[in-house]
Amino acid sequence: MTDVHNSEQRSRNMAAIRGKDTKPEMRVRSLLHSMGFRYRLHRKDLPGRPDIVLTKYRTVIFVHGCFWHCHDCRWGNVIPKTRADFWKEKRGGTIARDVRNRAALEAAGWRVIVVWECETRSEGELKSFLRSHLSAASTPSSIVG
Template sequence: MTDIVSAKVRSRMMSGIRGKDTKPEMIVRRGLHARGFRFRLHDKRLPGKPDLVLPKYRTVIFVHGCFWHRHDCKYFKWPATRPEFWHNKIRGNVERDKKHIKELDALGWQVLFVWECELKSKSPNDISGKLDLLAQEVTRHRLSGITRPGEQA
């Protein structure tokens, strides 16, 4: 199947896809901030430059796009054009994610994920509920009594 737009137009469209400040990321940031959480953004000192870093809770949050990180949901579908390129690209993203999770875990960080599909086309009540659950997960790690290297009990 051929693409419905020219290669030049497709290239322009793909170059417009952002890696930071995406709509799902902004929803999570605003929601956690409204719940009293303070965080850093895209900390380059940590593996994978997590989207949100909550040092007080020793937690990082990645807000992943379902397509780019191969989530098993209705929003992920392997592209029909250039399949070898896309399989290599997306598999590389998934492998890199696994590597970053291992590195962050070894450093004592709790790693949480929010998938694009968990926020997309949802009612405000559904999104609020998801953000409430996320806030509980963040604080659960802090309250569990686990002391990691470099932390004080």
């Protein structure tokens, strides 16, 4: 399928994509709040500036876009037709950075949870996912890295 935008329009579109306060992130934040969790956002002092930080439980949550972080789903497996080498390198760098950040956080004693954009499409499934992943974190003492 050919791109319906010229390169200038596509460049403007891509530049407008936000890195924080995205719709998937807002869905996760809203659900966490309704479940009684309180959190901090985008702490600069932590590796990777996690989207959501549950300080009390020493848990961080990253809300990853499927395309940008190469999730194994139909949205993450899309390979751009134009500038394929550029995108392969860019997305590969993103994956490497994610691995480094996760390792640094875990080494510092943080529990890391990744929520994928595609997992935020169903509120019921997202709530179950969060409940199951955070149930072990119901008390701060239960988290062991």
